[in-house]
Amino acid sequence: MSEARPSLGQAAQPLVAALVADAAALRLEVGRSATGATIVDGGIAAPGGIEAGRRIAEICLGGLGRVEITAGSPFPAWPFRIGVTASDPVLACLGSQxxxxSLSHGEGEGAYFAMASGPGRARAVKEELFGELAYADEAAPGGFFVLETDRVPPEALIERVAADCRLSPSDLVFVLTPTTSLAGAVQITARVLEVALHKVHALGFPLRHVRDGLGSAPLPPPSPDFLTAMGRTNDAILFGGEVQLFVDGPEDAARELAEKLPSSASRDYGKPFATIFKEAGFDFYRIDPMLFSPAKVLVTALASGRTFTAGMLAPDLLAQSFDGAV
Structure with missing residues (x-):
């Protein structure tokens, strides 16, 4: 790892320690796996809550970002918003959040599957993305992961993750936030800036030209139904998310990025995500990957100072998803 770049694991460690220390106040439950990994229940048996989700989202950002919940939404029926900033957005969002x-173990009905977020990814460096980022976090003191799941990972999987991180299982922390939980709704929606940067990468815009960024999205109501909960967290970003990026490079490139970046540029735009997912036969790979982006974007070309705006907020679609009045 370059000495000029921070260790995501070191930056996140005090946040993880504070989350564990404050577990009772945050209505979380903390336990140990048989092999010694720390398991933080953020909404399976423990109730968790909004503040827990906010702090978990900051862990997802590898200690390089801030997540705030504020009033002042453009949607009268949904007045609270989740705001995200980061000192190094590309590293915080793509390198950690x-x-x-992909973590999996077993086959058939008892198989376990979860997508891992968090600074531990940069310790394991199992993804090609880290080659593009030219980043690995050998200085990380532990492997810290956030899983969007309602099940504890099996011991065999924990041991494999530890081996991939070149750590012992006792050095791992898994924070579990089901999609249907309050903490899950917050930490997933707090990915509004990350979703934009992921699409920036997919569009082939040079990540090194992204100097800074910030984003916000309305706080969605959770649902005990997984499909509804998943749809609402996606729709909070697709129909209510706003992101501004500050980029280097030619002005024309900034203008083109703005035009292509919003969710409305996708062929699948126009229906709540749960409906799109059903129509795709519950197959993510049949959904246009360009759909996953904020509703409205601003791209500021630092070379000229001009800002290009594209996309639009969609209160009617958001109301359909959140089941509330516009």
Missing amino acids: YAGW
């Missing part, structure tokens, strides 16, 4: 590491 992005759910890019």
Whole structure:
């Protein structure tokens, strides 16, 4: 790892320690696996809550970002918003927050599957993305992961993750936040900036030209139904998310990025995500990957100071998803 770049694991460690220390106040439950890994229940048996989700989202950002919940939404029926900033958005969002590491164990009905987020990904470096980022976190003191799941990972999987991180299982922390939980709704929606940067990468815009960024999205109501809960967290970003990026390079490139970046540029745009998912036969790979992006984007070309705006907020679609009045 370059000495000029921070260790995501070191930056996140005090946040993880504070989450564990404050577990009772945050209505979380902390336990140990048989092999010694720390398991933090953020909404399976423990109730968790909004503040827990906010702090978990900051862990997802590898200690390089801030997540705030504020009033002042453009949607009268949904007045609270989740705001995200980061000192190094590309590293914080794509190097840590992005759910890019697929973890699985077993087959059939009892199989376990989860997508791993968090700074531990940069310790394991199992994804090609880290080659593009030219980053690995050998200085990380532990492997810290956030899983969007309602099940504890099996011991065999924990041991494999530890081996991939070149750590012992006792050095691992898994924070579990089901999609249907309050903490899950917050930490997933807090990916509004990460979703934009992931699409920036998919569009082929040079990540090194992204100097800074910030984003916000309305706080969605959770649902005990997984499909509804998943749809609402996606729709909070697709129909209510706003992101501004500050980029280097030619002005024309910034203008083109703005035009292509919003969710409305996708062929699948126009229906709540749960409906799109059903129509795709519950197959993510049949959904246009360009759909996953904020509703409205601003791209500021630092070379000229001009800002290009594209996309639009969609209160009617958001109301359909959140089941509330516009």
